[in-house]
Amino acid sequence: MSLAINNNSEKYSIEEFVGKFSFNEFVLKLLKFIESDNKKVKDLIIKKYSQIPISEEEEEEVLEYFINNSVFSAATVANPATSVVTEFLYGEPKAPLPIDQYFFTSKGGKAIKSRLVRVEENFHTLAETYLKRGDVLIGNLGGGPGRDTIDVFSKYYSDNKNITAVNVDKDKNAIKRGKRIADAVGVLNKIEFSENNFMKYNPREKFDIIILVGVLCSLPIETCILVLKKAQRMLVKGGCIMASNVLPKMLKDDPFTYFIMEKITNWKLVFKEEDTLKDIFIKAGLKWQRSFTDDYGFHCVGIGTKKLFFL
Numbered sequence: 001m002s003l004a005i006n007n008n009s010e011k012y013s014i015e016e017f018v019g020k021f022s023f024n025e026f027v028l029k030l031l032k033f034i035e036s037d038n039k040k041v042k043d044l045i046i047k048k049y050s051q052i053p054i055s056e057e058e059e060e061e062v063l064e065y066f067i068n069n070s071v072f073s074a075a076t077v078a079n080p081a082t083s084v085v086t087e088f089l090y091g092e093p094k095a096p097l098p099i100d101q102y103f104f105t106s107k108g109g110k111a112i113k114s115r116l117v118r119v120e121e122n123f124h125t126l127a128e129t130y131l132k133r134g135d136v137l138i139g140n141l142g143g144g145p146g147r148d149t150i151d152v153f154s155k156y157y158s159d160n161k162n163i164t165a166v167n168v169d170k171d172k173n174a175i176k177r178g179k180r181i182a183d184a185v186g187v188l189n190k191i192e193f194s195e196n197n198f199m200k201y202n203p204r205e206k207f208d209i210i211i212l213v214g215v216l217c218s219l220p221i222e223t224c225i226l227v228l229k230k231a232q233r234m235l236v237k238g239g240c241i242m243a244s245n246v247l248p249k250m251l252k253d254d255p256f257t258y259f260i261m262e263k264i265t266n267w268k269l270v271f272k273e274e275d276t277l278k279d280i281f282i283k284a285g286l287k288w289q290r291s292f293t294d295d296y297g298f299h300c301v302g303i304g305t306k307k308l309f310f311l
């Protein structure tokens, strides 16, 4: 959707812009703050959203503004898939920068936090089911510092010798951070932290449960199938994979946040409906079991099992 406008966005007040696109009060507050700080950047953002071309210099001015004024944006520009961004949204600093405050209050930001809560609940449920069959080994692939695993282990399993995990991530800083967080809550002895590309990783022992959260979202369908095929080979028969992907509802319900992510900080997502995620599981050779979402319905988390027999 674009504003039916000439080349002069300045005739549109923030209120008109927000009203035209039915944006919420958080977008209004964000643009008001930017206007008070740098009116030109506010005008350029409105132009850009309205699909009025701006020059390369102006694009750079907007990008520089976001990098200089938002931790979230600077981290995203440095590496769109970094766990620094997800970790940032999981917490909330006491006095975030005004632009970061926007991300914390946006539905997109809140959905990430809610996804963590729902993933941890389902992680616990799956772990309980598999513990009934014997010892359980979890593989958290692209786990970042392994926040979900650390939370679930410290909450339920710190004294349970029957469940352990390997957290695999190619980012050495995420691995270092995870070790520190796990140590602080007394579960470092239960989680091995492995700095590795999971596409080349060969576990010593096959996993009972594999978790892939926030990993498939930026990947095209064919690549997701390859990732799940690789993960599937690391599973015991009857083991399961829990993998998330962002749903098109995020784009529909929070277009301004995604506009900043995609058009300003260059974080492109490949939105997939539940049926597409299900198809990815099936094409990877898994049996689709069920799915759940975060409270905003922005992320679908699918669960599939490795078949006992190949027919």
Ligand SMILES: C[S@@+](CC[C@H](N)C(=O)[O-])C[C@H]1O[C@@H](n2cnc3c(N)ncnc32)[C@H](O)[C@@H]1O
Pocket (backbone or CB within 6 Å): 081, 082, 083, 086, 087, 141, 142, 143, 144, 145, 146, 147, 168, 169, 170, 171, 174, 196, 197, 198, 199, 212, 213, 214, 215
């Ligand atoms: C958005 S973060 C999500 C972290 C964590 N799973 C969570 O839900 O908070 C994605 C993580 O996947 C990791 N990653 C992506 N591709 C990877 C690969 N091929 N091997 C290992 N790690 C990978 C990145 O380094 C990053 O830490």
